Amino acid sequence: SATGRAGQPIVSYWLGKIGDAQIGPVYLGLTGVASLIFGFLAFEIIGLNMMASVNWSPIEFVRQLPWLALxxxxxxxGFCVLCPLDQGGWWQMAGFFMTTSVLLWWVRTYRRATALGMGTHVAWAFMAAIWLMIVIGFLRPL
Structure with missing residues (x-):
């Protein structure tokens, strides 16, 4: 039943041809909104640094995109908590914001599952993937 839900779903005939026709309602909550904000900050840091590395040229950005990196x-x-921005500091900041975003989304997933009376096994599988991301993307490079 849809008791306790706010908003009306949008039903699309054409989306129904390839998958689920219903869009929404979507509940983000505080952790969902915070997750999106932190994710946007990480995306912005990465994107602006990549644009700066090609001298703000959109053509070069698209051409060199597979090779651009923080x-x-x-x-x-060595291990420095706050490295200079041009020597890995941007990488640390983007990693912090991305990890915070993903962890907040995990909190949202867990809390939504418990609020809806569902099992939390999907949240714990997601946490295993987050742990893999942290080990491969953060701990190993250090």
Missing amino acids: EPPPAEL
Whole structure:
């Protein structure tokens, strides 16, 4: 039943031809909104640094996109909490915002499952994927 839900769903005939025709209602809550904000910050840091690395040229950005990256701090700096921005600091900031975004989305997933009386096994599987992301993307480069 749809008791306790706010808003009306949108039904699309054409989306129904390829999958689910119903869009919404979507409940984000505080953790969902915070997750989207932190994710946008990470995306913005990565995108602006990549644009700056090609001298703000959209053509070069598209051409070199597969090779553009934010680099982690060099080994000479060792483990520094706040590295200089041009020596891995942007990588640290983007990683922090992305990890915070994903963890907040996990909290949202867990809380929605418990609020709807569902099992939390999907949230725990998502946490295993988050742990893999942290180990491969953050701990290993350090």
